[in-house]
Amino acid sequence: xxxxxxxxxPVFWAACPAxxxxxxxxxxxxxEGECRPATTHDGDQSAQEHGPPGAGHAxxxxxxxxxxxxxxxxxxxxxxRRFAGSPRxxxxxxxxxxxxxxxxxxxxxxxxxxxxxxxxRVHSYLRISLTERCNLRCLYCMPDExxxxxxxxxxxxxxxxxxxxxxxxxxxxxxxxxxGGEPTLHKxxxxxxxxxxxxxxxxxxxxxxxxLTLGRQLAALRSAGxxxxxxxxxxxxxxxxxxxxxxxxxxxxxxSIQEAIAQGYDPVKVNVVVMRGVNDDEIxxxxxxxxxxxxxxxxxxxxxxxxxxxxxxxxVTYREMRGAVEAEFGxxxxxxxxxxxxxxxxxxxxxxxxVSFITSMTKAFCSDCNRLRLMADGNLKVCLxxxxxxxxxxxxxxxxSEEDLAAVISAAVYRKKAAHAGMFELAATANRAxxxxxx
Numbered sequence: 158x159x160x161x162x163x164x165x166x167p168v169f170w171a172a173c174p175a176x177x178x179x180x181x182x183x184x185x186x187x188x189e190g191e192c193r194p195a196t197t198h199d200g201d202q203s204a205q206e207h208g209p210p211g212a213g214h215a216x217x218x219x220x221x222x223x224x225x226x227x228x229x230x231x232x233x234x235x236x237x238r239r240f241a242g243s244p245r246x247x248x249x250x251x252x253x254x255x256x257x258x259x260x261x262x263x264x265x266x267x268x269x270x271x272x273x274x275x276x277x278r279v280h281s282y283l284r285i286s287l288t289e290r291c292n293l294r295c296l297y298c299m300p301d302e303x304x305x306x307x308x309x310x311x312x313x314x315x316x317x318x319x320x321x322x323x324x325x326x327x328x329x330x331x332x333x334x335x336x337g338g339e340p341t342l343h344k345x346x347x348x349x350x351x352x353x354x355x356x357x358x359x360x361x362x363x364x365x366x367x368x369l370t371l372g373r374q375l376a377a378l379r380s381a382g383x384x385x386x387x388x389x390x391x392x393x394x395x396x397x398x399x400x401x402x403x404x405x406x407x408x409x410x411x412x413s414i415q416e417a418i419a420q421g422y423d424p425v426k427v428n429v430v431v432m433r434g435v436n437d438d439e440i441x442x443x444x445x446x447x448x449x450x451x452x453x454x455x456x457x458x459x460x461x462x463x464x465x466x467x468x469x470x471x472x473v474t475y476r477e478m479r480g481a482v483e484a485e486f487g488x489x490x491x492x493x494x495x496x497x498x499x500x501x502x503x504x505x506x507x508x509x510x511x512v513s514f515i516t517s518m519t520k521a522f523c524s525d526c527n528r529l530r531l532m533a534d535g536n537l538k539v540c541l542x543x544x545x546x547x548x549x550x551x552x553x554x555x556x557x558s559e560e561d562l563a564a565v566i567s568a569a570v571y572r573k574k575a576a577h578a579g580m581f582e583l584a585a586t587a588n589r590a591x592x593x594x595x596x
Contacts, residue, residue: 233260237572250552250565257564271328271563274573283330286533288338293367294403297430313535315345317553319352324562332361341370347377354382361385368413369406379420386417387426392436424453431473432459441485447510457515475516497527539573
């Protein structure tokens with residue numbers, strides 16, 4: 158019976174006569190030296206993403222969870238709303254399975270609302286971070302002291318990424334974006350794109366990259382099925398690029414943009430984080446890029462994350478950025494945007510490309526948010542600014558079935574908040590550094 162309990166089928170919790178503590182004592186326990194210490198960004202991470210699934214993964218076992226009898230649907234929903242959801246070792250996912258089955262779906266039945274939260278928002282867009290590593294050190298993304306990287310064995314393998322992607326797509330996700338760190342550093346990138354693009358129902362697969370090493374992979378990625386491309390570039394001045402990124406490579410990023418245009422991407426999206434006194438004097442220069450080329454320049458309000466020393470004095474608002482564009486080029490023409498779009502989209506009269514503003518701080522778009530984030534370590538983050546996460550990695554490596562994973566995802570999505578906090582509260586709230594979330 159212990160063996161059956163360890164398969165973690167939810168119906169067995171009530172049927173098993175053994176104490177819950179005995180079930181947990183049967184789970185694998187860590188052995189000395191099994192978890193390797195984290196490395197910093199400047200250490201040797203050559204094998205970071207590529208440890209075998211589950212290798213050296215055993216974590217310190219938590220105290221047994223008091224699962225108790227199955228609650229009513231109302232009780233379970235209330236508990237899900239109260240659930241803090243901060244990252245913890247398992248058995249948190251088992252508790253979510255139990256609550257999800259009670260509140261949202263009975264065991265053994267499909268859950269057509271797996272991606273719908275308690276406010277009726279349907280999530281059809283999944284962003285997958287492939288790695289925590291990056292070959293730049295952008296000021297707004299990477300703390301001065303760097304970040305600790307998770308050991309290779311704590312990151313999702315390519316097979317685990319594909320398993321989760323298949324589950325999300327089968328539930329209704331039709332758009333996936335691959336992020337980092339820097340996703341082009343992942344050795345399986347082309348194979349992942351090819352496998353993802355073959356999933357029935359997936360209409361769009363994109364990548365957000367800094368462009369440094371993109372040029373030599375772009376043709377293969379295009380052939381593999383990459384449909385959309387965002388390139389991050391915060392300055393058009395080589396000397397300022399070094400200051401902002403603490404690395405060389407400006408010419409290579411510009412070359413990647415031109416190569417993307419040559420490969421037929423339309424538009425090529427260029428992400429620009431605008432910071433007062435840093436690069437706000439280049440707004441007009443970026444807009445000029447859209448005059449004759451299929452480029453969509455996306456101006457992003459500076460957002461607070463751990464270690465980026467955010468200040469509202471550094472933030473240039475949407476109103477200010479738009480005013481600067483219209484002062485130089487005249488009134489902007491609005492472009493109709495689809496539901497769930499995070500940007501306010503415009504075009505300068507007679508320009509080939511377009512201009513967008515991402516207004517996360519001053520005009521949030523939470524009411525129709527359709528995004529979820531799967532991070533490189535396997536944690537599911539339902540809001541960019543939310544600290545609540547649940548580990549799908551732990552669930553998979555401890556025997557969760559597809560039904561269990563669906564229940565965990567359903568519970569996590571259901572308890573997503575109506576909106577994120579204001580910018581000053583966000584600045585005072587612990588979150589990950591942006592490089593560990595994914596752009």
